[in-house]
Amino acid sequence: MARAFRYPPPPMSDALTHECGLAFVRLRKPLAWFQETLLDPLWGLRKLYLLMEKQHNRGQDGAGIACVKFDMPAGDAFLERERTAKRNPIERLFDDALAPAASMKDSELASLDPTELKRRFRLLGEVLLGHLRYGTHGGRTSAVCHPYVRRSNRESRSIAMAGNFNLTNSGELFARLVEYGLHPVGESDTGVVLEKIGYFLDREHAHLEAAMGEGSFVGLEGAALAAEISRQLDLARVLRRATAQFDGGYVFAGLLGNGDSFVCRDPAGIRPGFFLVTDEAVAVASERAALSTVFNRDPREIEPIPPGHALVIKRDGAFSLEPFAEPLPIRQCTFERIYFSRGNDPAIYRERKQLGRNLAPRMMELLDGNLEKAVFGFIPNTSETAYLGLLEALFEESQRLSAERIWRLVESGRATRESIAAALSPRVRGEKIAHKDQRLRTFITHDAARKDLVNHIYDITRGTVAHDDTLVVVDDSIVRGTTLRESIITMLARLNPKRIVVASSSPPIMYPDCYGIDMSQLGRFIAFEAAVALARESGQAGVLDEIEARCTEQASWEPSRMKNHVAKLYGLFSLDEIERKVAQLIRSRSLAWDGPIEVIYQSVEGLRSAMPEHSGDWYFTGEYPTPGGYRVLNTAYLNWRRGSDGKRAYEV
Numbered sequence: 264m265a266r267a268f269r270y271p272p273p274p275m276s277d278a279l280t281h282e283c284g285l286a287f288v289r290l291r292k293p294l295a296w297f298q299e300t301l302l303d304p305l306w307g308l309r310k311l312y313l314l315m316e317k318q319h320n321r322g323q324d325g326a327g328i329a330c331v332k333f334d335m336p337a338g339d340a341f342l343e344r345e346r347t348a349k350r351n352p353i354e355r356l357f358d359d360a361l362a363p364a365a366s367m368k369d370s371e372l373a374s375l376d377p378t379e380l381k382r383r384f385r386l387l388g389e390v391l392l393g394h395l396r397y398g399t400h401g402g403r404t405s406a407v408c409h410p411y412v413r414r415s416n417r418e419s420r421s422i423a424m425a426g427n428f429n430l431t432n433s434g435e436l437f438a439r440l441v442e443y444g445l446h447p448v449g450e451s452d453t454g455v456v457l458e459k460i461g462y463f464l465d466r467e468h469a470h471l472e473a474a475m476g477e478g479s480f481v482g483l484e485g486a487a488l489a490a491e492i493s494r495q496l497d498l499a500r501v502l503r504r505a506t507a508q509f510d511g512g513y514v515f516a517g518l519l520g521n522g523d524s525f526v527c528r529d530p531a532g533i534r535p536g537f538f539l540v541t542d543e544a545v546a547v548a549s550e551r552a553a554l555s556t557v558f559n560r561d562p563r564e565i566e567p568i569p570p571g572h573a574l575v576i577k578r579d580g581a582f583s584l585e586p587f588a589e590p591l592p593i594r595q596c597t598f599e600r601i602y603f604s605r606g607n608d609p610a611i612y613r614e615r616k617q618l619g620r621n622l623a624p625r626m627m628e629l630l631d632g633n634l635e636k637a638v639f640g641f642i643p644n645t646s647e648t649a650y651l652g653l654l655e656a657l658f659e660e661s662q663r664l665s666a667e668r669i670w671r672l673v674e675s676g677r678a679t680r681e682s683i684a685a686a687l688s689p690r691v692r693g694e695k696i697a698h699k700d701q702r703l704r705t706f707i708t709h710d711a712a713r714k715d716l717v718n719h720i721y722d723i724t725r726g727t728v729a730h731d732d733t734l735v736v737v738d739d740s741i742v743r744g745t746t747l748r749e750s751i752i753t754m755l756a757r758l759n760p761k762r763i764v765v766a767s768s769s770p771p772i773m774y775p776d777c778y779g780i781d782m783s784q785l786g787r788f789i790a791f792e793a794a795v796a797l798a799r800e801s802g803q804a805g806v807l808d809e810i811e812a813r814c815t816e817q818a819s820w821e822p823s824r825m826k827n828h829v830a831k832l833y834g835l836f837s838l839d840e841i842e843r844k845v846a847q848l849i850r851s852r853s854l855a856w857d858g859p860i861e862v863i864y865q866s867v868e869g870l871r872s873a874m875p876e877h878s879g880d881w882y883f884t885g886e887y888p889t890p891g892g893y894r895v896l897n898t899a900y901l902n903w904r905r906g907s908d909g910k911r912a913y914e915v
Contacts, residue, residue, distance in 0.1 A: 283427045284321030284395035286314035287516050287547035289576050294377040304380050308387055312357045315393045317553040320605055322395030325408035326352035329423035330388030331518045332381045342421050342520040343385050346408035360386040390524050392516055394425035411453050413461045419493040421520030424457050427534050428513030431777050431891025463505040493521040498575045499585035502527055510891035512778030522578030530588040531888040532570030532595045533778045539565045552608040594879040594888035601769045602739050606648045614874045618768040619652025621869035635689050638728050640696025641737040649768035650737040657691045694727040721754050734760035740769040744789035747849040756856035764861045770883040771864050777895040785899040793844035794832050811904045814897045822890030829900050830885050
């Protein structure tokens with residue numbers, strides 16, 4: 264997601280602040296057809312609303328809409344945009360966008376010609392773009408919400424753009440714009456991307472004008488020249504030139520005022536983007552499940568935008584997938600599957616269940632096979648599917664053990680009705696242990712009061728756990744450990760179990776992310792905190808100085824030469840040792856309950872077996888998909904060592 268520079272970061276919780284959401288609808292039939300055939304001239308706008316609502320999990324901090332209106336007379340707007348960062352932004356935007364319909368009779372709505380419809384409904388057009396903002400940085404005002412707009416009185420030079428991305432080298436791109444002779448205002452990476460694409464869009468215009476304008480062989484001028492340039496604009500060529508130095512993960516969508524549009528995806532496929540073509544529209548969303556639900560289509564009909572390609576749609580409706588970047592090894596984000604996307608995508612649902620199943624052997628080992636005295640729950644809400652997978656695997660193991668007991672009874676001749684019933688009696692006990700108050704907002708008060716509010720975000724079902732039970736809770740990830748320490752463990756301890764086990768369906772987060780997730784501050788990760796503590800306790804703290812020296816040495820190098828030296832710290836310790844130290848760190852000093860706390864993590868091998876097509880695991884492994892990732896890691900470590908860990912490692 265986009266960020267702006269030189270602003271203090273907002274307060275962070277342990278929840279990940281993550282990538283934003285895109286929704287795009289390009290009508291393939293005239294508005295009059297929707298008016299006459301479907302009796303709904305607002306069909307496209309309603310589909311955009313549904314696509315955004317079905318992805319509201321991707322951003323609650325703000326939203327925006329842009330639209331392009333075809334064939335508007337001179338004097339009327341052809342490109343409109345509205346944004347808000349107020350509470351319930353999607354509802355606010357569409358309440359306003361659809362408000363004129365509330366005072367109109369169906370007959371009046373049906374009688375308006377398309378031009379008048381687009382005048383009455385300011386955000387109604389043939390090409391529609393929506394964006395959901397999950398702010399990682401840069402304030403919480405409508406001014407930082409997408410889409411961004413670069414205006415011109417020439418339709419084909421006007422552009423609205425929105426994205427789900429982070430670039431690791433925005434500062435360099437900003438400097439490049441200055442070298443072009445431009446004077447960009449502001450330093451947000453969204454603004455940089457918009458200006459970079461806008462600059463090469465201008466260059467494309469200049470090239471075509473020189474080839475077709477007055478004095479050329481063609482000799483066009485005026486409106487005829489403008490129309491022919493608009494027709495021949497090569498958006499793939501514009502994107503090839505504009506993105507040549509981009510380092511990061513991204514999906515950008517752009518609308519030109521002439522009706523051309525594009526959605527492009529980074530060459531490593533880090534950020535997700537899917538498209539669907541129907542008789543009525545071409546639609547794009549960040550999540551496959553949103554398109555499947557809104558258009559009632561089988562998920563198999565919905566295709567990913569290939570990495571390094573742009574879905575380009577011309578004003579005349581022709582569309583194609585065009586390569587714009589040299590291919591890179593595909594590194595699709597695994598956190599998209601673990602946490603970010605809604606779990607009703609069939610593939611994501613299966614993957615999350617498998618993550619839970621993969622925890623079962625470790626769980627059986629930890630419990631010494633004694634499932635009778637364990638109660639299983641999950642931390643709401645995204646870990647529920649992994650919890651179901653764990654229960655399923657444990658139930659199968661319980662059945663296998665029961666079958667072995669019965670067979671031994673039969674072989675020994677001791678099988679009776681009672682002994683068989685006893686052999687079948689062990690069961691896996693799953694309970695709805697924790698509940699999350701979705702409406703409690705902790706940022707509305709000062710820090711001391713906020714801590715008290717954090718303690719009440721979750722609630723528990725009392726009476727589900729006995730004092731001699733082991734309470735096992737599944738979480739999707741453990742990032743900072745703050746919420747576990749300040750809220751969840753305190754809440755679970757009120758059930759007074761014998762011990763608490765926290766099972767993470769993902770491996771420990773050891774390294775920064777810089778491609779769409781706000782996880783660039785190394786010192787905030789509890790796994791890193793654990794490794795540092797272990798190094799100091801074991802007399803190996805010198806490794807911290809060694810890593811600092813090596814990071815300092817390569818700080819001025821080109822990113823392509825940089826290496827991951829932080830891995831040396833993690834290489835000193837086993838996963839078991841990291842788990843034990845994390846378990847100590849998530850215990851609050853004020854916790855009255857004195858039972859043991861244990862932590863188990865998913866292994867990297869377990870992660871990869873659950874989602875083999877998604878190899879974007881750099882936050883677990885330190886194996887980055889682009890050179891800029893290694894620079895971010897290097898900077899993050901030096902920031903931590905120098906006491907400036909509050910600064911994001913990809914800032915300039």
